[in-house]
Amino acid sequence: MDTQIPIGQPAPGFTLPDLAGKSHSLVEARGRIAIVNFWSAECGWCERTDAQLLALTQSWEGVATLLPIASNVNESPALLARAAGKRGLPFVLIDAEHQVADLYSAQTTPQLFVIDREGILRYQGAFDDMTFRQRTPTQNYLQMAVEALLAGRQPDPAQTLSHGCSIVRYIP
Template identity: 25%
Template sequence: MKRLLILWIGLGLLSALSACQGDSAGNVKGTVLRGQLEGADDMQINLDRVYIGRANQSLDATTSDGKGAFSFSYPDGLEPGIYKLRVGTKSIVLVLDDTHNKLIEIKGALPDLSDPKKLEITGSPATQEYNEMLSRLIARTAKVDDISAFIDSAQSPLAAAYIAYQALGREGTYLPMQRKALDRLRGAGEGLADYVLAYDGYLTQLETAYQQKKAQEPIQVGMEAPDISMPNPQGKMMSLSDLRGKIVLLDFWASWCGPCRRENPNVVAVYKKYKDKGFTVFSVSLDGVDARTKARLKSQEQIDQMIAQGKQRWMDAIQKDGLEWPYHVSDLKKWDNAAARQYGVRSIPRAFLIDRDGKIASTSVRGAEQLEQEILKLLNK
């Protein structure tokens, strides 16, 4: 009887061990996605398949238990792709470029779905790579060149493509970067063919809209750059035409423009590198007060005070951002800035590149990499 009891115990332990091994990552068949979220007790958990430039597809749903635990199991495996886990109003993106016999686990609290850094996610290196870059974008510490570098170097072409799509959006200036992300995605294998098709279609539509918009703009490549004459912070008149013979970046910006301030380090770096080779910057600030703002103010004294404050912020930003070139001008009329209207500037930052003959060489340059490439083309002409 004692030997029989020992045998039963041994079989029980073996069975328990086998069950534990069945739950481990090494013994998963297909794809298993499971997790435990504190505060998500007895809630519906939704799983969507996410596409680039196309509507999401609702894939599956389950209900968590009383401790916020849940599980999705696909014995035949999920298709590689981008997925979104939704719990109430919270959600998190999962980039799964390898779903063969994979266990993906998520642990944390329900509010942490809004901040992936606080979640513990295992089994998906591509998701971790994506979340690291996403956190930088949310914190606004990633610049355009950082996004470009991520597109080039990310281990997961799918993560690179989705970051490009999210971060660069419908800004036509960045189409070359998005095309680069698409090329990497295209080379990742047939398993992502539906993503390649969707992304390519999205970029084709974006390219068409961008070209139509450019065709309607007053400034076109090859035309003579309209002259600009405005005062600098000290009141001295400065003219764009005085820089004939140099390669000039005509940069529209403002001290109150966050994206402009984040772009400034790129401009500074390129200026320092090429200033001795015939390159300079002519900056037009959209600080100050426009007619719309003036209409809300009660007196000329208030208007004058706001203009003075805008001018001071402009001067402070020049110093703080290290904009060391001497060509800084503004009429302190914000969106009513005469040069901005003349050049069709409706959003900032906006930059034009002008060649040595005073002709427009590019109507949209952003980021140190793109700017440097365009400057080198002109230097080598």
């Protein structure tokens, strides 16, 4: 779980159900840039970035796909549905046993993984450079990564430290 996927390597494939039971897989995004976002209904960091994330992905319609993944064992389907509906997310993928979070070594929400059109991991980390100390973001890492790929360049930075809420894998 603590071994990160190297930038420039193929992203691990996965198939997960959404709240309605429909399966979605990473391979379906092939040919577009995939934005895998480990997401939480209760995390304030996710709530802060969701509107911006949706606006960006809508501006990249047809060239980028957002795959929000809920991996927290303490968030019920009803809670996820309410939060997703309130924030305008078209769907949320359910990683009930956090297998995909483990596969990607995801630790926080939000934590983003940008995968190019050929299925290669090109960026992983934070949405932007806001931290607990720096309260006003000055760089949007996700936007920089996707725009670099659209321009035929490698994202720089390709990896950042994600800040947010810990993914809850177990409840004692």
